[in-house]
Amino acid sequence: xxxxxxxxPVEIDEKYEACITREDKVVKIDAADIYYRDLNAILRAVxxxxxxxxxxxxxxxxxxxxxxxxHTNIQIHIYGTPGNDLAVFNNGPQIIxxxxxxxxxGNTMNEGQIVIEGHAGDVTGHSMRGGxxxxxxxxxxxxxxxxxQYEKKVxxxxxGDVAGDFLAEYMAGGIICILGLGLKxxxxxxxxxxxxxxxxxxxxxxxxxxxxxxxxxxxxxxxxDMAVITKLVEEYCSHFGGNPQAILNHPFKKILPVxxxxxxxxxxx
Amino acid sequence: xxxxxxxxxxxxxxxxxxxxxxxxxxxxIAGERFSSKDVVHAMANMHDRGNGxxxxxxxxxxxxxxxxxxxxxxxxxGKDAKEKTDRILASKFDIVYDEEMQxxxxxxxxxxxxxxxxxxxPKKHRPIYQTEEDYVIDAVMRVNTETGKAFVFSSGxxxxxxxxxxxxxxxxxxxxxEDYQGYLWTCHSRFPTNTPGWWGGAHxxxxxxxxxxxxxxxxxxxxxxxxxxxxxxxxxxxTDTEVLAYAVDLLMRxxxxxxxxxxxxxxxxLWNEIDNMEPKMAELLRSLRQTYGSLLMNxxxxxxxxxxxxxxxxxxxxKLRPMVAGSKGDMTYISSEESAMRLVxxxxxxxxxxxxxxxxxxxxxxxxxxxEQ
Numbered sequence: 001x002x003x004x005x006x007x008x009p010v011e012i013d014e015k016y017e018a019c020i021t022r023e024d025k026v027v028k029i030d031a032a033d034i035y036y037r038d039l040n041a042i043l044r045a046v047x048x049x050x051x052x053x054x055x056x057x058x059x060x061x062x063x064x065x066x067x068x069x070x071h072t073n074i075q076i077h078i079y080g081t082p083g084n085d086l087a088v089f090n091n092g093p094q095i096i097x098x099x100x101x102x103x104x105x106g107n108t109m110n111e112g113q114i115v116i117e118g119h120a121g122d123v124t125g126h127s128m129r130g131g132x133x134x135x136x137x138x139x140x141x142x143x144x145x146x147x148x149q150y151e152k153k154v155x156x157x158x159x160g161d162v163a164g165d166f167l168a169e170y171m172a173g174g175i176i177c178i179l180g181l182g183l184k185x186x187x188x189x190x191x192x193x194x195x196x197x198x199x200x201x202x203x204x205x206x207x208x209x210x211x212x213x214x215x216x217x218x219x220x221x222x223x224x225d226m227a228v229i230t231k232l233v234e235e236y237c238s239h240f241g242g243n244p245q246a247i248l249n250h251p252f253k254k255i256l257p258v259x260x261x262x263x264x265x266x267x268x269x
Numbered sequence: 270x271x272x273x274x275x276x277x278x279x280x281x282x283x284x285x286x287x288x289x290x291x292x293x294x295x296x297x298i299a300g301e302r303f304s305s306k307d308v309v310h311a312m313a314n315m316h317d318r319g320n321g322x323x324x325x326x327x328x329x330x331x332x333x334x335x336x337x338x339x340x341x342x343x344x345x346x347g348k349d350a351k352e353k354t355d356r357i358l359a360s361k362f363d364i365v366y367d368e369e370m371q372x373x374x375x376x377x378x379x380x381x382x383x384x385x386x387x388x389x390x391p392k393k394h395r396p397i398y399q400t401e402e403d404y405v406i407d408a409v410m411r412v413n414t415e416t417g418k419a420f421v422f423s424s425g426x427x428x429x430x431x432x433x434x435x436x437x438x439x440x441x442x443x444x445x446x447e448d449y450q451g452y453l454w455t456c457h458s459r460f461p462t463n464t465p466g467w468w469g470g471a472h473x474x475x476x477x478x479x480x481x482x483x484x485x486x487x488x489x490x491x492x493x494x495x496x497x498x499x500x501x502x503x504x505x506x507x508t509d510t511e512v513l514a515y516a517v518d519l520l521m522r523x524x525x526x527x528x529x530x531x532x533x534x535x536x537x538x539l540w541n542e543i544d545n546m547e548p549k550m551a552e553l554l555r556s557l558r559q560t561y562g563s564l565l566m567n568x569x570x571x572x573x574x575x576x577x578x579x580x581x582x583x584x585x586x587x588k589l590r591p592m593v594a595g596s597k598g599d600m601t602y603i604s605s606e607e608s609a610m611r612l613v614x615x616x617x618x619x620x621x622x623x624x625x626x627x628x629x630x631x632x633x634x635x636x637x638x639x640x641e642q
Contacts (some may be wrong), residue, residue, distance in 0.1 A: 036317070062608030081608040102607055103591055121607070121622070122591060140622055141588045165588065165625065192542075193587075212566050258373075 012045045013038065020046070025053040032059035036083060039063050047072055052093040062102075063232045067095045073112065084121075087114050090131060106133045109155070115239050122164065128155035128174060135159050136240045138182070142166040147201055149173030158236050162189040167210070170197040171257075179247060181267065195255060199262050203255040204229050206247065212255050215262050221252045290472075290484035291318030291437075291458035292592070294573045294603040295613070296580050296631050301599065302330050302450040303326055312437040312456050312610040316339065318605060322466025323459025324440035325432025327423075327473040327480035328451035329577055336427040338365050338388040339405055344468055345383040346357030347418025354412050354419040361408045362389035376443035378435035382468055384444075402477055403520065406501070413505040420469045420506070425478030428577065432471035440471070452633075455575050457482040474506070474514035474581045478576045481517060482508040484605060485590045487568030496563035510572075516564050517574050524609075528581050528630055534561040536586045537628035575604055578636040581628050595620045601631040 016038065019030045031039050039057070046052060060066070060080035067076055067087040074126050077096045078086075086102070087095050090109035100118035107126045114133045122140035124185055125133050130153040139157075141164035142173065147155050155174040161182040168176055180189060189209045195216040203210070204225065208218065221229065229252055230244070237244045281293075293311045297303060305326070312324070332340050341358070345351050358364060367387040374381070395404050409421045423430035428451075431444040437458045441447075455473035463486065464470060473480040487493065487509040493514050494504045500523075502515035518528045521536060534557055538546075543554045558565070569589030574581040582603040584592045594603045595610050595617040602617075604610045610617065623629045 061612050062606055064317065081611050083606065083608055100607060119622075121593075122588065141625070164622070 012042055016042060022049075022052075025051055026056060027052050027054070028056045028058065030059055031057050031080070032061070033093065034063070036063035036065060036076075040065055040068060043067070043070060043076070047074055053120075067093050067112075087112070090114065092150060101135075106131070109133075110153075115244055117240065119161075119241075124156065125157045128157070129153055130155050132156045132235075133158070134236055134239050137161045138163065140164045142169050142174045144174070145169045147171050147174035147176070149201065156232065158232050160236065160240065161264050162209070163191050163194075165192045166196055167191055167194045168198050168201070168203055168255075169195075170199070171191070171203075172200040174201045175204065175228065175232075176201070176225045177229060178210070179206045179233070179236070179246070181242075182208075183207075183209055195257070197261050197262055198255075198257040202259060204232075205253050205255065206250050208253050210255065214254050215258055217258055219256060221254050225254055226252070271625040278392065289318050289590075290460050290605070291433045291609075292456070292482050292484050292571060292573055292603065292605045293313040293609055294453075294455040294482075294575070294582070296453040296601050296630065297599050298601060298634050299599040300330070300452045300633050300635075301450050301581055303454075305446040305454065307613040308454045309438055309441045309446065309457050312441075312614050313459055314609045315458060315604075315606055316436060316438070316584055318460065319436060319458030320460045321436050321439075322434055323432070323457070323471035324435055324437030325430065325457050325459075325468065325471045325473050325482070326437070326441065326444075326446060327428065327430045327453075327455045327466070327475065327482070327575060328446075329428045329447055329453040329478070329575065331429050331449045332388070332427050333547065335366070335388045338390055339426055340429055341387040341389060341409075341421055341425055342370065342423035342430060343385045343387065343412070344420050344422055345385065346420070347467070350416045350418035351383070351385070351620050353416040357408065357411050357415065358387060358389060361395075362387075362391055364389050369447070371445050372443055373445055376435070377439040378433050378443045380468075381433060381443060395402075402556050403501075406476060406518070410501070410503045410505075414503050416619065422469065423475050425475065425480075425577075428478050428480075430473050430480060433468050434466055434471065437573055453575055453580055455480060455573050455580065457484075461508075462486055467507075469506045470508040472510055473575075474508075474511050475503075476514050476518050477522065479514055479518050479522065480575050481510060481513040481572055483513060483570060483572045484639050485572075485585065487512065487567045487570065489565060489567035493566070513566065513572060513574075516566075520561075520564070521576075528628060530557065530578075532581075532583050532628040533557055535566040536566050536583060537565055538586065538626065571605065578633040580631050582623060583625060583628045584625045586626035593620065593622050594629045603629055603631075610629050 021028045054075045056077045058079045064083035066082050071091045073092045082170040084102050085104040085107045088107040090112045091150040092112045095112040096115045101116045103121035105124045110130045112131045116135045120135045120139045124139045124143040128147045131180045138161040143163050157176045159178045195212040197202040234244045278359045365388045370384040370386045490509040497515045520531045524569045571584045571590035571592040596619045597614045601611045
């Protein structure tokens with residue numbers, strides 16, 4: 001993808017020059033005590049430099065919106081705990097978090113990838129419209145709320161362990177694949193209100209540990225579903241390790257909405 | 270709103286204000302006291318959750334030399350308020366010591382009032398129908414309602430509330446919090462939504478040694494307030510969170526309900542969940558809802574309640590506000606954001622995200638609950 005030219009080219013504030021080092025194609029940033037606005041401005045400036053393929057950000061602690069507004073497929077490694085709305089409106093970068101993510105990761109993202117090597121907070125993948133999110137462990141409440149899809153844009157969230165309440169709330173499109181790897185055989189996930197208001201998209205679960213609300217239906221997966229799941233699980237293992245065959249060697253189910261307009265009659269009587 | 274207000278709230282001229290409130294609490298369960306350094310650092314890390322219209326701290330174990338006396342922190346927003354307040358206090362208490370609180374006038378806070386500290390003991394001759402605590406609450410209510418411009422913002426023993434209009438790190442600087450130590454700190458950064466940002470409206474809210482910090486909005490404020498007024502609590506601080514402080518005092522101190530039940534009063538399970546529970550539990554929860562329907566806290570909230578020896582984190586039942594917790598050795602933390610906790614304790618032994626309606630309870634090792642006492 002081309003980096004769009006800017007009306008005002010961004011320059012790095014002098015006071016941050018000592019925090020940034022470049023080794024060949026890799027730029028390293030020490031983000032300790034850098035305010036989120038400045039950190040994101042630095043990222044915007046760094047990607048304008050030709051030949052940079054990878055950015056490593058160290059000592060991240062709560063800076064919001066990291067990776068927004070970059071429109072290029074650069075790789076960004078985050079060490080520490082990024083703040084809320086990580087990669088909001090993400091439109092290209094692959095963002096790898098070596099740690100945990102807070103609330104709202106991938107909010108309204110359009111393209112690219114977020115890989116989280118720990119857990120993610122509430123509203124992960126809020127209103128996603130494209131790209132992929134991989135979470136090694138669990139996610140908080142309302143993951144995948146209002147995801148949507150259109151033609152080739154199919155947003156996808158893969159969750160290694162379990163999710164909190166309201167998973168896939170108002171989901172309108174896209175794929176959530178939840179593996180429940182931390183559950184014992186036969187154990188249920190205690191998330192309540194899964195699929196509330198869901199009217200599009202699909203949840204694939206490894207086993208039958210979710211208890212979705214009325215208005216959804218649980219079905220067997222077919223060959224086409226398994227082809228999708230296999231790819232996602234292989235990708236999950238390529239990020240976090242593990243044996244894809246061992247994970248796949250377990251029956252999957254899919255949860256679908258019963259209606260595309262669950263609230264059509266809400267105010268009609 | 271004048272230009273200065275706008276500059277504080279929205280320095281970059283954003284189209285939308287992205288704030289929320291920020292909570293942070295830290296407790297040493299061995300009772301060892303620690304300084305404000307870490308908690309202020311954590312709050313500053315969550316600077317953007319607030320908008321400078323309120324910051325505050327509650328500290329437990331700060332006045333060991335005066336631990337048998339009620340420590341009143343009073344803010345005077347008008348000139349003659351102090352005279353009236355002194356008269357009320359002198360008629361009800363023996364004032365052991367009083368002073369203007371140490372403040373740093375260079376701190377970036379807005380229109381600071383005069384703040385005064387009193388150490389007091391209730392008069393020996395007091396009505397027999399009142400407990401000592403109710404007598405103290407009565408005095409606090411009188412100051413808050415009768416003097417016009419004076420507000421008691423802290424009234425417990427060996428603890429203190431410090432709050433005002435500014436970012437929490439600036440409020441900490443104003444009150445010189447670096448000079449204090451406590452074994453339990455709760456901290457708040459405010460983003461007022463429906464009610465004014467004024468000195469009395471900052472969090473924590475306090476009565477006796479009970480404090481509450483709150484992120485969210487209580488849409489049930491009206492009904493909560495009417496119920497509490499019947500029990501003698503007068504709401505004067507024009508902010509929803511005030512009802513929480515009084516509700517906690519009523520349920521936990523006066524009626525000695527265990528915290529697990531108080532959590533179910535504030536954040537009751539939904540009716541259809543109760544219907545699906547085993548009969549005994551369903552009956553208990555049904556009677557709680559029937560008895561304390563007026564104390565159900567409706568709307569989104571994340572709160573931290575504290576009193577001597579105990580801190581309790583609680584979120585609304587469908588978790589519309591964030592809250593995470595962690596522990597390291599004797600330290601336990603509750604925070605709006607994980608990063609703030611990792612900043613002061615990078616290698617936590619335990620991290621968890623409490624479920625909506627499920628309280629996080631942290632107690633001193635030698636703590637005795639109401640029943641044990």
